[in-house]
Amino acid sequence: MSLTDRIAKGLEAGWKVTDASTLTDNQTHEADVVIIGTGAGGGTTAEILARAGLSVILVEEGRLYYQKDFKMDELTAYASLYQEGMSRVTKDGAIAILQGRCVGGSTTVNWTSSFRTPEPTLNYWADNFGLENLRPEAMKPWFDGREERHTVSPWLTDPNLNNDILRQGCDQLGYSWKVIPRNVKGCWNLGYCGVGCPTNAKQGALTTTIPGALDHDARLFHGLRADKLVMKQDRIDHLVASAMSADTVTPSGVKVHLKARHFVVAASAIGSPGLLLRSDIPDPHNRIGKRSFIHPVNATVARMPEKVDPFYGAPQSIYSDEFNFREGVDGPAGYKLEVPPLHPAMSSGVVPGHGAEQRDNLKQLPWMQSVIALVRDGFHPDSPGGTVSLRDDGSPVLDYPVTDYLWDGLRRAFHTMAEIQFAAGAEQVRLMHLDSPWLNSWSEARAAIDELPMELHRVRLFTAHQMGGCGMGEDPRQSVVNGFGEHHHVSNLSIHDASIFPTSIGANPQLSVYTLAARNSVRLAGKLKG
Amino acid sequence: MSHPPHDQKPFSAMDRRSFLRAGLGGTLFLGTVSVTAGLSGCATAPAGRLNAAETQVDDGYQFQFLTHDDIELFRALLPAIVGPALTEEPEPRRQAIAGTIERIDQGMVRFGPANQKELRKLFDLLNFGLTRVTVARVWSSWPNVTTSEADAFLERWRTSGIGLFNNGYIALTKISNVAFYGHPEHWHLSGYPGPPEWAMNALPQFNNA
Numbered sequence A: 001m002s003l004t005d006r007i008a009k010g011l012e013a014g015w016k017v018t019d020a021s022t023l024t025d026n027q028t029h030e031a032d033v034v035i036i037g038t039g040a041g042g043g044t045t046a047e048i049l050a051r052a053g054l055s056v057i058l059v060e061e062g063r064l065y066y067q068k069d070f071k072m073d074e075l076t077a078y079a080s081l082y083q084e085g086m087s088r089v090t091k092d093g094a095i096a097i098l099q100g101r102c103v104g105g106s107t108t109v110n111w112t113s114s115f116r117t118p119e120p121t122l123n124y125w126a127d128n129f130g131l132e133n134l135r136p137e138a139m140k141p142w143f144d145g146r147e148e149r150h151t152v153s154p155w156l157t158d159p160n161l162n163n164d165i166l167r168q169g170c171d172q173l174g175y176s177w178k179v180i181p182r183n184v185k186g187c188w189n190l191g192y193c194g195v196g197c198p199t200n201a202k203q204g205a206l207t208t209t210i211p212g213a214l215d216h217d218a219r220l221f222h223g224l225r226a227d228k229l230v231m232k233q234d235r236i237d238h239l240v241a242s243a244m245s246a247d248t249v250t251p252s253g254v255k256v257h258l259k260a261r262h263f264v265v266a267a268s269a270i271g272s273p274g275l276l277l278r279s280d281i282p283d284p285h286n287r288i289g290k291r292s293f294i295h296p297v298n299a300t301v302a303r304m305p306e307k308v309d310p311f312y313g314a315p316q317s318i319y320s321d322e323f324n325f326r327e328g329v330d331g332p333a334g335y336k337l338e339v340p341p342l343h344p345a346m347s348s349g350v351v352p353g354h355g356a357e358q359r360d361n362l363k364q365l366p367w368m369q370s371v372i373a374l375v376r377d378g379f380h381p382d383s384p385g386g387t388v389s390l391r392d393d394g395s396p397v398l399d400y401p402v403t404d405y406l407w408d409g410l411r412r413a414f415h416t417m418a419e420i421q422f423a424a425g426a427e428q429v430r431l432m433h434l435d436s437p438w439l440n441s442w443s444e445a446r447a448a449i450d451e452l453p454m455e456l457h458r459v460r461l462f463t464a465h466q467m468g469g470c471g472m473g474e475d476p477r478q479s480v481v482n483g484f485g486e487h488h489h490v491s492n493l494s495i496h497d498a499s500i501f502p503t504s505i506g507a508n509p510q511l512s513v514y515t516l517a518a519r520n521s522v523r524l525a526g527k528l529k530g
Numbered sequence B: 001m002s003h004p005p006h007d008q009k010p011f012s013a014m015d016r017r018s019f020l021r022a023g024l025g026g027t028l029f030l031g032t033v034s035v036t037a038g039l040s041g042c043a044t045a046p047a048g049r050l051n052a053a054e055t056q057v058d059d060g061y062q063f064q065f066l067t068h069d070d071i072e073l074f075r076a077l078l079p080a081i082v083g084p085a086l087t088e089e090p091e092p093r094r095q096a097i098a099g100t101i102e103r104i105d106q107g108m109v110r111f112g113p114a115n116q117k118e119l120r121k122l123f124d125l126l127n128f129g130l131t132r133v134t135v136a137r138v139w140s141s142w143p144n145v146t147t148s149e150a151d152a153f154l155e156r157w158r159t160s161g162i163g164l165f166n167n168g169y170i171a172l173t174k175i176s177n178v179a180f181y182g183h184p185e186h187w188h189l190s191g192y193p194g195p196p197e198w199a200m201n202a203l204p205q206f207n208n209a
Ligand SMILES: Cc1cc2nc3c(=O)[nH]c(=O)nc-3n(C[C@H](O)[C@H](O)[C@H](O)COP(=O)(O)OP(=O)(O)OC[C@H]3O[C@@H](n4cnc5c(N)ncnc54)[C@H](O)[C@@H]3O)c2cc1C
Pocket: A036, A037, A038, A039, A040, A041, A042, A059, A060, A061, A062, A098, A099, A100, A101, A102, A103, A104, A105, A106, A107, A109, A110, A111, A112, A113, A114, A115, A194, A224, A225, A226, A227, A266, A267, A268, A269, A271, A272, A275, A316, A464, A465, A466, A496, A497, A498, A499, A507, A508, A509, A510, A511, A513
């Protein structure tokens, strides 16, 4: 294996990394801080606390995969790197949930778009959740710091045609567009970010904060699922965790107990509220799991006259915020427009259909272009989000009702996406909807979109951005943690991940997670050292 | 995958209407109806390794989740889902279908216990004669279902006004499409040339020889 690979080198140099599937005996370990989850939030927290000289144990349910495993193959990647082998859905099965389950969490499979939390979002939080300390001015230095840590800068290489068509369509129609900042270093412009970056160019948790923490003596257990935080009086005493067997999904029977002065939960939206619910963490106002958000995504595909090759090139490089905050922060649902990469397995799962029709759909893949809309949920009384609860076996599940308010936004988004694709020269456009035919012109599309039922299952919906469920706020009746991610009722518990957002972000969330986790970890380190 | 428990409600207690009511009113993914192993014979055990007579091609694959009945179900459905993309030549066609069923099994193993349980309900519903006839309206047992009958079944579930059936349609076609079109041997069907050659040549993980 290449000696330039940070992980391979670190393992060789004796990092304290344990593959829990190899454990044969129950055991107990102890540290200053136990961190659950190794994604955007967990990684950041681990590096900052370990560098401050605290002893840290990281717990990750998924396994450690790194460069040697990243072979640009969809089927292996979906089975090993994603939650529930890429089969995670909302409770009624209507929304597909893309979420990471491996060391590095979703950052190992994300598409590297790196946006600061939009200012209207931060101000909305201050105005509605008492989060005065998170105003844009106060957060600026923290964003600066994390952009440096993750090498974030606008993508200066030409966008691939898939993205450029979004730009062209916006130009034609007078809609604003911008170049996306990405967290990459020496990117080869390959397009495989979603299946694990094969070159280590992506500066997600796996190549930055996780190695940073392990260099500073942090211990990592992977293939170890956090089951329950056990309280002793009003503090958490220890975590009970289950080792997974080599198949990655079945517990082997070995239990690991982890004791610490402080516990940081960073298992992300769905995962973190799930753990708190399993642990019966005090929740006098029934807030855990509530207000879970997903940036519901709908999509259109276009057939272009020229080859697009949507499987190659940086997956996301152009976006449009024309419709995101246009109606005000809390008006009718706004949406951000982006482009998804299209590889064969993903495309055949996203484009609904079977038989000859599906064969003919997929035959066109090299000429296909797709636009997605990410609806900004949680900013309006008619968008209260979903609820995380536990299934019989204790695993978390998200119930997410799609309200009329959201359907209205999704329908408008269909209009905009089709309009943009035809303006950019599409020959035909199809909505990701069970009833949509290929549409031949913008006027035909407009009429069809007004007619087609906006219903669960018929409209194909997705989410790659899970947020909320352990929302922050100053009022304990409304929230689970305060503006520093500190639990309102349990003094040695913090939450450092996307689950603390009180609304959705209105932009791809990773930089928001990195930034808040960094700010809150610096404070936590000070407290624990002091 | 452990065996489904034997304490589930026997189907005889339900009829099609109450199934639909439960489905319409509830938020379950084809929930509330699950046929016990007792009713459907002992078919809910993973099929393990099929013998050569069953597969015509014994490649030694061990099924970990799909049962013999599930395999029959997919043998009947795949010609309707991906058949048109396949060669008509019997032997390669049979092999492509067998390989796709194996990849479906492999994928489902990683779905984890909770989603496996949902799939088990769906497959039991489709495999158990009474529900196959009353709910799916498929009159013959799956090995005797023609491709056009399988296609008609899929169309019914796709166009149904009942979300539960749409969901079943998506579950069956998505896993099949992904396992089929996502397989390197079928990439040419979507005009995907595979990962760039130059990058594979330059990357250490492809040069382990
Ligand atoms: C395909 C895809 C593309 C994306 N693209 C972008 C993008 O371009 N830009 C962007 O900003 N965002 C993107 N995102 C989203 C972004 O990566 C996430 O919002 C972000 O990583 C969330 O950080 P987190 O710390 O909350 O959770 P994660 O990074 O997901 O980490 C949580 C970790 O906790 C682990 N865990 C869960 N439960 C347990 C348990 N019980 N015990 C132990 N461990 C547990 C999980 O396995 C996971 O590894 C994308 C996501 C996906 C899936």
